Amino acid sequence: MLDQRAITPVFQPLVDLTFGRVIGYEALSRGPAGTPWREPMALFAAARKVGRDAELDWICRANAYREAMRAGFGRELNLFVNMEPTAWRAECPADLTPIVDQARNRLRVVTEMTERAIADDPASLLAATANCRENGWGVALDDVGADPMSLALMPFVHPDVVKLDMQLLQAPGDQNTARVVAAVAAYAEASGALVLAEGVETAEQMAVARxxxxxxxxxxxLGRPGPLPEELPEASALPLVRRSPGDARTPFDIVAAERPVTRTSKSQLMPMSRHLEALAGTGPEPPVLLACFQNARHFTPATARRFTRIAAHSPFVAAVGTGLGDEPAPGVRGAHLPAADNLRDEWNVIVVGPHRAAALVARDLGDTGPEADRLFDFALTHDRRLVVAAARAMLHRLAPVS
Structure with missing residues (x-):
């Protein structure tokens, strides 16, 4: 089936809830009728077992692009296409490359990703989203609200469109629904992102979605999945969120460029560091925690126990440093910093959640006195823009889950 590229795209309309007009379509993939792989979940599960899920992902997207171009899509009509960011590490099959290249020049695509991608392979997620935007395409975060992780990780995806999970429309009075809606509204207001409600099955649910x-x-x-209509609707491309260019600096460089820098000892920094760590383990929507320890010896057994407790509740916890392994403590993602990485000179604690953001960034001055008296230059910020930029600089260091 994969060798024959036997995947059929179907298209579900996306509707402007104010004017009732179709503004685009989401492409959904189907396997051959009459086989166990007709539905996409079974299809991808089977491909994953034989190690060809990345190839399947390329097939699904390429077939959707081909059908959309055949129907006459241009850049004014929005095409939403799902993507597994881990497929970004896999090269596009040679026979599909011409279709993908044509699509980059002719289509306006919004690529849908899910929050689990950043937990599995954050570097690929960031690379995939950057590539989409280089093509003038948009990014959507899918199934927001189905998992608390999606809210905490939303700032890293920085989506142009936030897709509310269909469960939210089925429980509009639920306290969790209220928290999700409030967090999404805050992000949309600050970024200019659009909000899309999935699972609108009644007129009442359409009113709730609004x-x-x-x-x-x-x-x-609003419309079931099926073939594209013979006559496509008139539409205009969705606006994309304004974003800053990529930044190759370290967290300290990013924050210190805009915030006051103070010199102090390690003993004076410890209470601030512990306070930020504590923030990551509290509240109904625990944030992401990222930390740089310079060297594995600073990730002590007591620290490991602390981070393990936080990881039990936080959607994503990571610790990087020279000599740290892929999982330095249960539930904690880790990464070794090589000798050439200038992040080795930094002690950073970064917390990012739906309603809170904070970063303590410090640079070791290299003195050789007693451990508690070692001097650092440090800066502290609660500016979400700076905190997210600092966090992204650390996420690039994390390798995919094997």
Whole structure:
């Protein structure tokens, strides 16, 4: 089936909830009828077992692009396509490359990703989103609200479109729904992102979706998946979120460029560091915690126990440093810093959540006195823009889960 590229795309309309007009379509993939792989979950599960899920991902996207171009899509009509960011590490099959290249020049694609991608392979996620934007395409974060992780990781994806999970429309009075909607509204207001509600199956749910801040809807009430119509609707490309260019600096460089730098000892920094760590393990929506320890010897058994407790509740916890392994403590992602990495000179604690953001960044001055008296230059910020930029600089160091 994979060798024959026997995957069929179907298209579900995306509808402007204010004017009722179709503004684009989401491409969904189907395996051959009459086989156990008709539905996409079974299809990808089977491909994963034989190690060809990345290839399947390319096939699904290429077939969707081909069908959209055949139907007459241009850059004014929005095409939403799902992507597994881990497929970014896999080269596009040679027979599909011409289709993908044509699509880059002719289509306006919004690539949908899920929050689990950043937990599995954050570097690939960042690379994949950057590539989409280099093509003038957009990025959507899918299934927001299905897992608390999606809210904490939303700033790293920095989506142009936030897709509310269909479960939210089925429980509009639930406290968790209220938290998700509030967090998404805050992100959309600050970034200019659009909100799309999935699973709109009744007129009542369409009204609920609008009350949640959604301006676009998707679901059986608005149109079922099927072939593209012979006559495509008139539409305009969705606006994309303004974003800063990539930044190759370290967290200290990023924050210190805009915030006051103070010199102090390690003993004076410890309480601040512990305070930020504590923030990551509290509240109904625990944030992401990223930390740089310079060297594995600073990741002590007591620190490992602390981070293990935080990881039990936080959606993503990572610790990097020379000599640290891929999992320095249960549930904690890790990464070894090589000798050439200038992050080795930094002690950083970064916390990012839906409603809180903070970063303590410090640079070792290299003195050789007693451990508690070692001097650092440090800066502290709660500016979300700076905190997210600093966090992204650390996420690039994390390798994919094997």
């Amino acid at each position: 009350s949640m801040g959604a301006t676009i809807g998707q679901g059986w009430h």
